[in-house]
Amino acid sequence: MIGEFELIKKLTAILEDNSIGDDTAYINIDNKVSLNITCDAFLEDVHFLRRYPPESIGFKSISINVSDIVANGGKPLYSLISLMIPDDIDERFIERIYEGVKSASLFYNLKIVGGNISKSSKLGIDVFLIGEVDRFVSRAGANVGDDVVVSGTLGDSYAGFKLLTSKKQYEEYELRLIERHLRPTARIDYINHIRKYASASMDISDGLSSDLWHIAERSNVVIDIDLNKIPISRELRLYASKENLNPYDLALSGGEDYQLLFCQKKEHFNPFLDNTVIGQVVEKGKALVLVNGKELERTGFDHFKNRQ
Ligand SMILES: [Mg+2]
Numbered sequence: 001m002i003g004e005f006e007l008i009k010k011l012t013a014i015l016e017d018n019s020i021g022d023d024t025a026y027i028n029i030d031n032k033v034s035l036n037i038t039c040d041a042f043l044e045d046v047h048f049l050r051r052y053p054p055e056s057i058g059f060k061s062i063s064i065n066v067s068d069i070v071a072n073g074g075k076p077l078y079s080l081i082s083l084m085i086p087d088d089i090d091e092r093f094i095e096r097i098y099e100g101v102k103s104a105s106l107f108y109n110l111k112i113v114g115g116n117i118s119k120s121s122k123l124g125i126d127v128f129l130i131g132e133v134d135r136f137v138s139r140a141g142a143n144v145g146d147d148v149v150v151s152g153t154l155g156d157s158y159a160g161f162k163l164l165t166s167k168k169q170y171e172e173y174e175l176r177l178i179e180r181h182l183r184p185t186a187r188i189d190y191i192n193h194i195r196k197y198a199s200a201s202m203d204i205s206d207g208l209s210s211d212l213w214h215i216a217e218r219s220n221v222v223i224d225i226d227l228n229k230i231p232i233s234r235e236l237r238l239y240a241s242k243e244n245l246n247p248y249d250l251a252l253s254g255g256e257d258y259q260l261l262f263c264q265k266k267e268h269f270n271p272f273l274d275n276t277v278i279g280q281v282v283e284k285g286k287a288l289v290l291v292n293g294k295e296l297e298r299t300g301f302d303h304f305k306n307r308q
Helices: 004-015 054-071 091-107 156-164 172-182 188-197 208-219 234-243 247-253
Strands: 025-029 033-043 075-085 111-119 124-132 147-151 200-204 221-225 259-264 275-284 288-291
Touching: 033 054, 054 075, 054 091, 054 124, 054 188, 054 200, 054 259, 075 091, 075 188, 091 111, 147 208, 156 172, 156 234, 156 247, 172 234, 188 259, 200 208, 208 221, 208 247, 208 259, 208 288, 234 247
Parallel strands: 075 111, 221 288
Antiparallel strands: 025 033, 033 124, 075 124, 147 259, 147 275, 200 259, 221 275
């Protein structure tokens, strides 16, 4: 099967539109209204399992879309939701998904204005989200000399997913990793910073290694990352040492962290955010990602291939 990213390239070639390729699409109407729009399907057995708490399924389906809006400097406003419902599901389960949707809409201060329901063989929730944006920040603006910055810590969600699917009794730190997988929070606290200072930005949904490549390719720059600077949580360190894994591998290839990856001038570092400088943009004119001086392998999540 063809990979997800090759397929996107083929489809955008059919549409003959080079503007496609960011987390959200930018729309400007008569120089009066600037919006960014996005949609993301959240599907049973691809993105979640039916035994997950239904409220978390609803909450996460909204978070992953808000994360894209925020990544481009937007503020989420309105949403439409399409539900795909199999026959073997009870009504209460769907209501509980919507309780999660409601708490996400209150948390992110957005309004669900409509949607649609259809029958399906698997459960799915497809969210369309619209935001307002006064400066759209794409993946394409990284400049030589910029710092490369990430929010939060990376790799937690993947560890949480592994724990959820491998055991039933958990320690406190394991529950925190699971929470990061089940109920990620989009970084709305970064909206102003991204809008004002980021030269290029995206959210980390597929995994840092492939997302760094997305910025390098769209901006046509060489990014040089220092592996030891990648922020790792205390919980992930505990998990990795117990499982005999390298926490940096998990942070690079895990995916679904819904943190932000952005570039900015050095002087715009914000000490009041939980952000970390992990490297620099060192050259323009070709796309390459180096980690500790060596080309970085893309090990992130591709929906059409198996998760490693
Ligand atoms: Mg994204």
